[in-house]
Amino acid sequence: MQKRxxxxxxxxxxxxxxxxxxxxxxxxxxxxxxxxxxxxxxxVYGYLPIEVQQMVADGLGVPLSEVFGVATFYSQFSLTPKGKYNISVCLGTACYVKGSGKILEELSKELGIEAEECTEDGKFSLTACRCIGACGLAPVITINDDVYGRLVPEDVKGILAKYE
Incomplete structure (x- = not known):
């Protein structure tokens, strides 16, 4: 059986x-x-679960591994559903050096999910990205189109409260 x-x-x-x-x-x-x-x-689906990838592979007559390879190579594709509020934590060098790893840990703890997961209610999803180009504001997260910079872990609860 394949792991989800x-x-x-x-x-x-x-x-x-x-x-x-x-x-x-x-x-x-x-x-x-x-x-x-x-x-x-x-x-159509909002993301590309393995079931959809299998349908694509079958329909195009190509191996699932080829479809999966494309889906995982390009960052535009998501293998997991996104929540109403998609939180993206920048783990680029400037952000990471200034503590974005701790921000990610705090978000994970508060939401009860890991990176690349979505809360059961579909409200929040958490992703890690490499660089969003706001190095001067490091560490940075985005929630949909909102940007939050110069963060410390203690900021996380207050930011999440804005989306409750």
Whole structure:
């Protein structure tokens, strides 16, 4: 049995599945079809669980490993669902040196999830990224389009409270 990457079970609808099959059919005979199919599949499902990747592989007649390779290589793809509020912690050099690892630990503790997971209620997801280009504000997190900088772990509770 394959281990799930996400803590939330996959629950696609028949409508989503029908959309995915249309997408696959539209791109089936194009060279390099995996990339556009995955992009559109992520638009339909919001992320790319292994079940969707398997449907793409079967539909395009390629090995699952090839689809998984594309899905994991490009940062635009997510293998886990995103919450209403996606929290991204910058772990780039400047942020990490200034304590973003501690910020990530505190967020994980407060939310009860690890990086690349989503809370059971779907409200928050937590991701780690390499650099968001705000090194002067290190350490930095983003919550959707909001940017928070010059953080210490004690700031986490107050920031999360704004989204409750």
């Amino acid at each position: 990457i996400s803590n939330i079970p996959f629950s696609g609808t028949k409508e989503q599945e029908a959309q995915l099959f249309e997408i696959i059919e539209k791109h089936k005979n194009e060279p390099g079809a995996i990339m556009p199919v995955l992009q559109e599949a992520q638009n």
